[in-house]
Amino acid sequence: DGGITQSPKYLFRKEGQNVTLSCEQNLNHDAMYWYRQDPGQGLRLIYYSQIVNDFQKGDIAEGYSVSREKKESFPLTVTSAQKNPTAFYLCASLPSGTDTQYFGPGTRLTVL
């Protein structure tokens, strides 16, 4: 089955700890994106990557880091510098030559 997978589905973290969220796709899509979703707000772009070994900051990159070592994978690290990390995190990918992004199932991060 082709698709976008995110793991884990639920993640709990203590304050002061870094945590890494996984995003994998086997769709051969070049571009990948990370969004954050909070109640009552629209999705906000954290980071995106159009090709391997290259990525750009989105609108709310502070306190986050990413890597893109493989086309299939775009992990997101939520660092201890992120002041309010509790949220629903969504990964998306974009087929080449199109404008439509497709989303994974999401990871809900809760900071205790």
Added chain:
Amino acid sequence: EDQVTQSPEALRLQEGESSSLNCSYTVSGLRGLFWYRQDPGKGPEFLFTLYSAGEEKEKERLKATLTKKESFLHITAPKPEDSATYLCAVQARNTDKLIFGTGTRLQVFP
């Protein structure tokens, strides 16, 4: 500043009661407008992409339309399984970024 506003925030319909959801946008040159459906605790599911004023697209009970200032998602004879949050997003020319609205939460009762 590029902006997307969706209304209403929430909508309750009786099964079979048709209605429309609104997405008003301000963007410096529209590249595309996107509709997604999102069920609780899940990722958004793609519905439609619209590119130019006057364009319409349909899928089952849903029809999306586009003008120069807004888009409508028309739901004809909705069923309880249509209950979800519907998200609208726009993309400006010369950018890869999507600007999302806050969504309309639709509940359809039998």
